[in-house]
Amino acid sequence: MKAGRILATAWENLTQRKLRASLTTLGVVIGITAIIGLASLGEGFRLEIRERMQQGFELDILIVIPGSFTTGLGEFTPDEISRVRSVAGAAFTTALMTLPKARLSNEDSEPVNALTVAGVNISELAQMLPERLTPIEGVMPSPEENDTVVLGYKACFLNGTTRLVNVGENVTMQIGTPPLSINRTRRVAAILGKSGTSGITNFDYWAFIPTNMTIDVMQGEEAYNIILVKVSDVEQSEQVAQNIEAVFENPYFISILVPLAFMRQVDRILNIVQIFLMAVASISLLVAGIGIMNIMSVSVMERTREIGILKAIGAKSRMVLAMFLSEAVLIGILGGLIGTLTGYGLSFALSYVLSNFIQPQQSVTFGTSDTERMSIDPVFSFEWTIIAFIFSIIVCIIFGLYPARKASKLNPVDALRYE
Amino acid sequence: METVLKIQSIKKAYRIGKILVPALRDITFEVSEGEFLTIFGPSGSGKSTLLHLIGCLDRPDAGEILIEGVNVLRLSDDRLAELRLNKIGFVFQFFNLLPKISALRNVELPLAITGMPEKESIERAKEMLALMGLETRMHHRPSEISGGEQQRVAMARALINNPKIVLADEPTGNLDTKTGWEIVQLMKKLNREKKQTFIVVTHDPHIAETADRIVYLKDGLIETIKEATRSN
Numbered sequence: 325m326k327a328g329r330i331l332a333t334a335w336e337n338l339t340q341r342k343l344r345a346s347l348t349t350l351g352v353v354i355g356i357t358a359i360i361g362l363a364s365l366g367e368g369f370r371l372e373i374r375e376r377m378q379q380g381f382e383l384d385i386l387i388v389i390p391g392s393f394t395t396g397l398g399e400f401t402p403d404e405i406s407r408v409r410s411v412a413g414a415a416f417t418t419a420l421m422t423l424p425k426a427r428l429s430n431e432d433s434e435p436v437n438a439l440t441v442a443g444v445n446i447s448e449l450a451q452m453l454p455e456r457l458t459p460i461e462g463v464m465p466s467p468e469e470n471d472t473v474v475l476g477y478k479a480c481f482l483n484g485t486t487r488l489v490n491v492g493e494n495v496t497m498q499i500g501t502p503p504l505s506i507n508r509t510r511r512v513a514a515i516l517g518k519s520g521t522s523g524i525t526n527f528d529y530w531a532f533i534p535t536n537m538t539i540d541v542m543q544g545e546e547a548y549n550i551i552l553v554k555v556s557d558v559e560q561s562e563q564v565a566q567n568i569e570a571v572f573e574n575p576y577f578i579s580i581l582v583p584l585a586f587m588r589q590v591d592r593i594l595n596i597v598q599i600f601l602m603a604v605a606s607i608s609l610l611v612a613g614i615g616i617m618n619i620m621s622v623s624v625m626e627r628t629r630e631i632g633i634l635k636a637i638g639a640k641s642r643m644v645l646a647m648f649l650s651e652a653v654l655i656g657i658l659g660g661l662i663g664t665l666t667g668y669g670l671s672f673a674l675s676y677v678l679s680n681f682i683q684p685q686q687s688v689t690f691g692t693s694d695t696e697r698m699s700i701d702p703v704f705s706f707e708w709t710i711i712a713f714i715f716s717i718i719v720c721i722i723f724g725l726y727p728a729r730k731a732s733k734l735n736p737v738d739a740l741r742y743e
Numbered sequence: 744m745e746t747v748l749k750i751q752s753i754k755k756a757y758r759i760g761k762i763l764v765p766a767l768r769d770i771t772f773e774v775s776e777g778e779f780l781t782i783f784g785p786s787g788s789g790k791s792t793l794l795h796l797i798g799c800l801d802r803p804d805a806g807e808i809l810i811e812g813v814n815v816l817r818l819s820d821d822r823l824a825e826l827r828l829n830k831i832g833f834v835f836q837f838f839n840l841l842p843k844i845s846a847l848r849n850v851e852l853p854l855a856i857t858g859m860p861e862k863e864s865i866e867r868a869k870e871m872l873a874l875m876g877l878e879t880r881m882h883h884r885p886s887e888i889s890g891g892e893q894q895r896v897a898m899a900r901a902l903i904n905n906p907k908i909v910l911a912d913e914p915t916g917n918l919d920t921k922t923g924w925e926i927v928q929l930m931k932k933l934n935r936e937k938k939q940t941f942i943v944v945t946h947d948p949h950i951a952e953t954a955d956r957i958v959y960l961k962d963g964l965i966e967t968i969k970e971a972t973r974s975n
């Protein structure tokens with residue numbers, strides 16, 4: 325029998341048992357809906373996370389520190405810094421000297437706020453991180469005007485609401501633990517805007533002073549302990565990191581944080597999560613497959629006589645097999661089609677609900693909060709649609725195969741005798 | 744006349760649980776081309792079993808069946824299906840029509856299995872139904888027509904592929920005497936006109952008498968084979 329004729333016959337057989345066929349198809353529809361819905365929402369979720377991470381991270385900036393991130397020992401010599409500056413792929417480099425355990429006070433107050441005082445070339449740093457180092461009050465000092473302080477957004481507060489100092493006023497920095505601490509009183513040149521809570525470093529609690537003032541505090545020691553390297557091509561981050569390592573005689577002496585590698589890792593994790601979700605969704609398709617097997621076995625039993633007649637008048641086993649498999653395939657195609665549509669429908673509906681009715685908790689840090697709405701845009705993928713569709717058909721064939729084979733193997737005489 | 748069918752000492756037993764029930768014990772006979780043969784015998788004598796074996800619906804335990812000189816027992820299941828499709832037409836006691844499709848579709852089915860284009864096969868099925876006097880019934884389903892009409896549809900289906908041998912298992916068993924007789928006359932007519940070989944199982948002695956030869960079967964053995972007593 326011609327393939328088209330077999331398909332037409334299969335379709336007729338399905339439509340003769342409408343309720344049964346629709347319920348079986350419904351199982352497939354639910355399975356495909358779950359797979360497509362989770363895949364498209366999951367991909368949207370991944371894109372959203374990636375975008376947010378790109379906002380929080382300066383992806384193109386490598387952070388080089390001496391020792392390791394846990395021990396943090398050692399420092400860089402000016403010679404090493406200049407060698408890092410000339411590394412291939414490094415577009416721009418600046419070095420920092422941080423002095424931990426510093427406290428700030430104005431003329432009247434007790435010293436408050438444990439924070440980091442960093443010796444920097446402030447214009448270099450601002451050039452490297454323009455979005456994080458934007459003054460909201462005052463102006464950035466020029467490198468020559470090297471006797472002022474730039475305060476991070478939260479460093480200029482005494483507590484949550486009261487200002488410690490304003491631009492133009494003097495601030496006293498107590499560096500180190502008393503009695504070995506050193507005090508320096510300087511004029512505040514600028515106060516920075518919020519640099520945000522996410523990201524590699526949070527500059528909000530930092531105070532920036534010129535490098536030579538730091539050297540002075542350190543009694544002449546030039547102890548740079550952070551190098552920031554802006555790479556010219558983000559994708560080359562790992563290569564540039566290797567180039568930087570090669571600059572040092574002992575590569576174990578330094579640690580390099582490569583945000584891109586971190587991003588990739590997160591991406592990998594999201595991938596695994598998504599695969600897991602799809603696997604869970606696939607279970608529902610499996611259940612649908614078992615439903616097909618069940619219904620088709622019943623169908624084969626009911627139609628034993630019909631199969632006997634077909635074989636008696638000359639149908640080969642292969643034709644009977646094809647007839648029953650076609651029914652399974654039709655269910656797979658129909659379920660796959662409808663399931664794809666409802667799957668995308670569901671994911672768009674869900675994303676609408678997520679972005680319109682559910683808002684993230686307000687962040688409680690310092691009044692102004694980022695009340696960004698959650699917005700996950702489902703992603704339509706042609707490939708997944710095809711894959712899900714084929715998967716649906718394959719599942720139907722696999723589970724239809726057993727009953728179809730059973731039907732095709734029937735002996736004509738026994739089948740005709742069946743009541 | 745040429746021998747179209749040769750049955751050589753075939754045996755067939757059915758297994759019920761642990762016991763073997765012999766249905767055919769040792770059957771040997773030949774059928775010539777164009778012959779009208781009846782198989783006559785009491786219930787349980789093995790008539791249906793024999794006809795199923797001739798029709799390649801089942802395989803014997805021992806013996807040989809030659810159709811046009813070909814030993815069909817050596818053929819694969821697929822080849823047997825082809826043989827059933829092209830060389831043999833089967834008419835069943837209980838019609839065995841597909842209930843959900845029209846008479847026309849039922850008759851057309853064997854042609855569809857051969858892969859004939861639908862237009863042509865429908866045309867031929869219509870002609871065949873017309874030959875059976877069923878022009879007005881072709882779009883009815885089997886349940887919507889009488890028993891005699893159903894048996895004629897079944898006959899049309901058996902004949903549509905122009906088979907060499909037509910096998911009928913008590914084709915009149917479920918019909919009243921008059922209708923049964925009409926069916927027999929129809930078969931006799933086709934046998935005369937188309938020179939097709941007919942083997943008809945019956946336990947109606949009047950019908951058996953119309954044949955060229957009668958095979959008397961009892962307890963799985965041939966009792967006698969009788970030549971026609973009167974010329975037709």
Ligand SMILES: Nc1ncnc2c1ncn2[C@@H]1O[C@H](COP(=O)(O)OP(=O)(O)OP(=O)(O)O)[C@@H](O)[C@H]1O
Binds near residue numbers: 784786787792
């Ligand atoms: N599938 C089967 N399983 C077991 N025994 C069977 C089977 N088919 C037939 N038999 C037995 O084989 C013997 C012959 O059966 P068969 O159907 O050939 O008889 P028959 O001559 O056609 O009878 P009837 O005139 O009643 O149709 C009987 O004893 C029957 O019980």
Ligand SMILES: [Mg+2]
Binds near residue numbers: 791
């Ligand atoms: Mg019988």
